[in-house]
Amino acid sequence: MPERSRAHEWTPITLLPLNGGPDPARLADSFLTPTSRFFVRNHGTIPIVDPDAFRLEISGMVRQPLRLSLDELTQRFPTVRRPALIQCAGFRRSELARVRAIPGELPWDEEPVSTAEWGGIRLADLLAAAMPDDAARHVAFEGCDDVEREGRRFGFGGSVTMEEAARHDVILAFEMNGEPLTAEHGWPLRAVVPNVIGARSVKWLTRIELRPTASENYFQRRAYKLVDRAGATTDAWEAAPAISTLPINTLICRPRGGERLCPGPIRLAGYAWSGEPGGVAAVEFSVRGGAGWRPARLSEINLPGCWREWTAEVDLASGRHDLLVRALLPDGSAQPADPAPLWNARGYMNNSWARAVLEVRAD
Amino acid sequence: MPERSRAHEWTPITLLPLNGGPDPARLADSFLTPTSRFFVRNHGTIPIVDPDAFRLEISGMVRQPLRLSLDELTQRFPTVRRPALIQCAGFRRSELARVRAIPGELPWDEEPVSTAEWGGIRLADLLAAAMPDDAARHVAFEGCDDVEREGRRFGFGGSVTMEEAARHDVILAFEMNGEPLTAEHGWPLRAVVPNVIGARSVKWLTRIELRPTASENYFQRRAYKLVDRAGATTDAWEAAPAISTLPINTLICRPRGGERLCPGPIRLAGYAWSGEPGGVAAVEFSVRGGAGWRPARLSEINLPGCWREWTAEVDLASGRHDLLVRALLPDGSAQPADPAPLWNARGYMNNSWARAVLEVRAD
The missing domain is CATH 2.60.40.650 (Immunoglobulin-like)
Incomplete structure (x- = not known):
C-alpha cells in the first residue's frame, strides 16, 4: 500500500504547508468530491510514513493499552465505508478579513469544504477493545506530521468528547473514495469526525489518548477558538471554549x-x-x-x-x-x-x- | 415511520405490478440516484405493512430462531450506511428481444440500474445472533408482497449462499438516501445484496430461512436462469443453474x-x-x-x-x-x-x- 501521488484539480494557496482547494463550481459535478478536487488543509509537513513500521497507540485512561500495526487494525475490526463532509473552520474567512484584518491566517474563500466516501474502522470498535476507564471524558488524536508553533515542534492534534467518539459515524480511515488515502489526505490513517470542524479529523494519526480533559495540543488549547480581539493574551486563548459543531x-x-x-x-x-x-x-x-x-x-x-x-x-x-x-x-x-x-x-x-x-x- | 409517497421522475412501463425507470441521461446528474429516479422492478402488489405488527422471522437451520420487531432490529444491531448499485437481470433485454422475441417479459432498455445510499443493519450481525448450524448453506429471503405464478400466490423470494450472506456489505435496509424506504422500494425492510442481480435484494422482507439448499421460491428455482430455448420444460428450468454475479x-x-x-x-x-x-x-x-x-x-x-x-x-x-x-x-x-x-x-x-x-x- 504505497503512498500515491495524483494530479490536483485545485489551486494551492500555500505550498509548505500545502493548502488549497478547488473552484467551488466543480463541486457541483458530483455529490462525492473526487480526491483530486478535495481541499487540503495542512499545518506542517506531509510526513513520509513507513507502513511496515507504522503503529497506532491507544493509551491513557484505558484498561487495555494497544499498539497496533495497519494489518492488525484492518484485520481485527470490521471495515465500514461512509460519506462525510469535512469543512475547515476557516471556510469563508476572507469575508471576515474584509470586516477587519486577520493577519497570519490563510485567506480561504469557499474552497475548504468537500465530501468524500471514507473507508476504515469505527473508532467505537477500537475504544471498546481498549476498555476505557469510566472517568475518561475526552479522546485526543495526534498525528506524526511536524508543525511548529510558539518555538515548539509537535504533531498536529485535537480532541473530541467521549460522547462524540462513541458515535458510529466516527471512523479511523485508511481509504478515501475507494482508494488508499493519499499522502496529503493523511495516509496511512486519519480520523474522520463528521459534523464538527475539520481540525478534529486529524491526519497521519498515530496516537490516541483517553483523558479527563481536552487535548493539550496547541490546536485544541490555543487555536480553533472564538476570541473577539486581535492580540489577545495566551490566557485569553486558553480560557475561551473550543469550537466544535459546524453551524448551518x-x-x-x-x-x-x-x-x-x-x-x-x-x-x-x-x-x-x-x-x-x-x-x-x-x-x-x-x-x-x-x-x-x-x-x-x-x-x-x-x-x-x-x-x-x-x-x-x-x-x-x-x-x-x-x-x-x-x-x-x-x-x-x-x-x-x-x-x-x-x-x-x-x-x-x-x-x-x-x-x-x-x-x-x-x- | 409512515410510508411516504413521492413524485416519480421516471416513466412507468407497467402499473400493476409497478415497473419503470428514469431517462438514463438523468443518472449522470449525480453519483447517487435520487429515490424519485431510482428504477422500480416489482412482480406483484406493493403491500401495505403495519409497522407495529411487522416482524422479521429468522428460522430454519439456526440454533436461535428470532422474531423481531422493527424497533428490536434497529436497537439490537448497529446501523450502517453504504452506497450500492442495484441492477435488474433484465437490463437491456430489449436488445436481446430484437435478436429473437421474448414474450411475457418486460421490454427493459437501460432503465433498470441505479445506485443509492442504503441504511440498515448488517445481515452478518443478524445471522450471528441466530447462530447458524454448520450445515446451513443458503440464506433464503421472502417478502410479504403478493405474486401470482403458475396458479399460485406467494411472496417474492430468492436466496444467497452463506458465503455471500457473510459479506459485510449485505444489509437489511430500512433507509434509502437518508430517508425511510418508500413503499415501492420495499418499506419497511429490504435486503440489499451488492454485486449480484437485483432479484436477490428482496423487498418487504419478512422471512429469512437458513437452508441446506437454495430457496424453493419460483424466482429462485424457475426464473432468473439462463435457458437457451423458448418453451423449455419446467424440468429444464429447474435443472439450469441460477444466475447471480453481475457481469461487467x-x-x-x-x-x-x-x-x-x-x-x-x-x-x-x-x-x-x-x-x-x-x-x-x-x-x-x-x-x-x-x-x-x-x-x-x-x-x-x-x-x-x-x-x-x-x-x-x-x-x-x-x-x-x-x-x-x-x-x-x-x-x-x-x-x-x-x-x-x-x-x-x-x-x-x-x-x-x-x-x-x-x-x-x-x-
Missing part, C-alpha cells in the same frame, strides 16, 4: 460570481449543511439582494454528516443581480445575514448568507 | 442516441460496473462503429458494489457516428461485442457493448 452553512456552486450570463432561465446549484442534529430543513434564495426570498429545491439525498444539494431555476433580465442564499434549521432559525458580527481574531465559523453578484448581458 | 456492463448516459448534436467537442459520460472482484479496470470507446478504440477517463471514485463514472471528450464533424463503449475487467477481458450469442429465453444478463447513434448537424 451554504455554498453557491453555480453560477459563480463574476461569470457573464445570458438573459433568460438560469439554473442555480449548490450545497447546504449543518453539524446540528436535524441538518438542513430548507434553503431560500433572493436575486434582489435580500428581497423576495424564494425556496430552492432540496435534493432527496439527505445523508447524515454530509451536505445536501439545492437547486433553483430563475429567469434573469440583463443587468446586475445580487444573489443571496441562506439555509434554515428545522427550528426555523437561519444563517445570519451579515459577516460583521461574526468577526473573530482567527476568522473561524463564518456562516453568514452566501452571496454572488451575477452580471447578465445579451451581447 | 456499461451505460452511456450522455449523449443519448437520437439527440441532435452540434459539430465540435462533445462530452461523453456514463457508468461502468461489475459484480466481479476487481471491478472495472478500464473503459474504451469508439465513435467509428468499433474502429479506433480510445480510453475513456475513469473517475477516481471507485467504491465496491457501485458503478464507476467514465467520461471522454471527442470532436465530431457533421454526420452520423456510431458510438460504442465497452468496459474491461482487471484481467483484460472485455464486454462481448454482440448481443446475439447472449440470447436466452427470459432475456437476462445482456452485457454486450453499449451503443448509441449520434446525429451531428450544424443547422
Whole structure:
C-alpha cells in the first residue's frame, strides 16, 4: 500500500504547508468530491510514513493499552465505508478579513469544504477493545506530521468528547473514495469526525489518548477558538471554549460570481449543511439582494454528516443581480445575514448568507 | 415511520405490478440516484405493512430462531450506511428481444440500474445472533408482497449462499438516501445484496430461512436462469443453474442516441460496473462503429458494489457516428461485442457493448 501521488484539480494557496482547494463550481459535478478536487488543509509537513513500521497507540485512561500495526487494525475490526463532509473552520474567512484584518491566517474563500466516501474502522470498535476507564471524558488524536508553533515542534492534534467518539459515524480511515488515502489526505490513517470542524479529523494519526480533559495540543488549547480581539493574551486563548459543531452553512456552486450570463432561465446549484442534529430543513434564495426570498429545491439525498444539494431555476433580465442564499434549521432559525458580527481574531465559523453578484448581458 | 409517497421522475412501463425507470441521461446528474429516479422492478402488489405488527422471522437451520420487531432490529444491531448499485437481470433485454422475441417479459432498455445510499443493519450481525448450524448453506429471503405464478400466490423470494450472506456489505435496509424506504422500494425492510442481480435484494422482507439448499421460491428455482430455448420444460428450468454475479456492463448516459448534436467537442459520460472482484479496470470507446478504440477517463471514485463514472471528450464533424463503449475487467477481458450469442429465453444478463447513434448537424 504505497503512498500515491495524483494530479490536483485545485489551486494551492500555500505550498509548505500545502493548502488549497478547488473552484467551488466543480463541486457541483458530483455529490462525492473526487480526491483530486478535495481541499487540503495542512499545518506542517506531509510526513513520509513507513507502513511496515507504522503503529497506532491507544493509551491513557484505558484498561487495555494497544499498539497496533495497519494489518492488525484492518484485520481485527470490521471495515465500514461512509460519506462525510469535512469543512475547515476557516471556510469563508476572507469575508471576515474584509470586516477587519486577520493577519497570519490563510485567506480561504469557499474552497475548504468537500465530501468524500471514507473507508476504515469505527473508532467505537477500537475504544471498546481498549476498555476505557469510566472517568475518561475526552479522546485526543495526534498525528506524526511536524508543525511548529510558539518555538515548539509537535504533531498536529485535537480532541473530541467521549460522547462524540462513541458515535458510529466516527471512523479511523485508511481509504478515501475507494482508494488508499493519499499522502496529503493523511495516509496511512486519519480520523474522520463528521459534523464538527475539520481540525478534529486529524491526519497521519498515530496516537490516541483517553483523558479527563481536552487535548493539550496547541490546536485544541490555543487555536480553533472564538476570541473577539486581535492580540489577545495566551490566557485569553486558553480560557475561551473550543469550537466544535459546524453551524448551518451554504455554498453557491453555480453560477459563480463574476461569470457573464445570458438573459433568460438560469439554473442555480449548490450545497447546504449543518453539524446540528436535524441538518438542513430548507434553503431560500433572493436575486434582489435580500428581497423576495424564494425556496430552492432540496435534493432527496439527505445523508447524515454530509451536505445536501439545492437547486433553483430563475429567469434573469440583463443587468446586475445580487444573489443571496441562506439555509434554515428545522427550528426555523437561519444563517445570519451579515459577516460583521461574526468577526473573530482567527476568522473561524463564518456562516453568514452566501452571496454572488451575477452580471447578465445579451451581447 | 409512515410510508411516504413521492413524485416519480421516471416513466412507468407497467402499473400493476409497478415497473419503470428514469431517462438514463438523468443518472449522470449525480453519483447517487435520487429515490424519485431510482428504477422500480416489482412482480406483484406493493403491500401495505403495519409497522407495529411487522416482524422479521429468522428460522430454519439456526440454533436461535428470532422474531423481531422493527424497533428490536434497529436497537439490537448497529446501523450502517453504504452506497450500492442495484441492477435488474433484465437490463437491456430489449436488445436481446430484437435478436429473437421474448414474450411475457418486460421490454427493459437501460432503465433498470441505479445506485443509492442504503441504511440498515448488517445481515452478518443478524445471522450471528441466530447462530447458524454448520450445515446451513443458503440464506433464503421472502417478502410479504403478493405474486401470482403458475396458479399460485406467494411472496417474492430468492436466496444467497452463506458465503455471500457473510459479506459485510449485505444489509437489511430500512433507509434509502437518508430517508425511510418508500413503499415501492420495499418499506419497511429490504435486503440489499451488492454485486449480484437485483432479484436477490428482496423487498418487504419478512422471512429469512437458513437452508441446506437454495430457496424453493419460483424466482429462485424457475426464473432468473439462463435457458437457451423458448418453451423449455419446467424440468429444464429447474435443472439450469441460477444466475447471480453481475457481469461487467456499461451505460452511456450522455449523449443519448437520437439527440441532435452540434459539430465540435462533445462530452461523453456514463457508468461502468461489475459484480466481479476487481471491478472495472478500464473503459474504451469508439465513435467509428468499433474502429479506433480510445480510453475513456475513469473517475477516481471507485467504491465496491457501485458503478464507476467514465467520461471522454471527442470532436465530431457533421454526420452520423456510431458510438460504442465497452468496459474491461482487471484481467483484460472485455464486454462481448454482440448481443446475439447472449440470447436466452427470459432475456437476462445482456452485457454486450453499449451503443448509441449520434446525429451531428450544424443547422
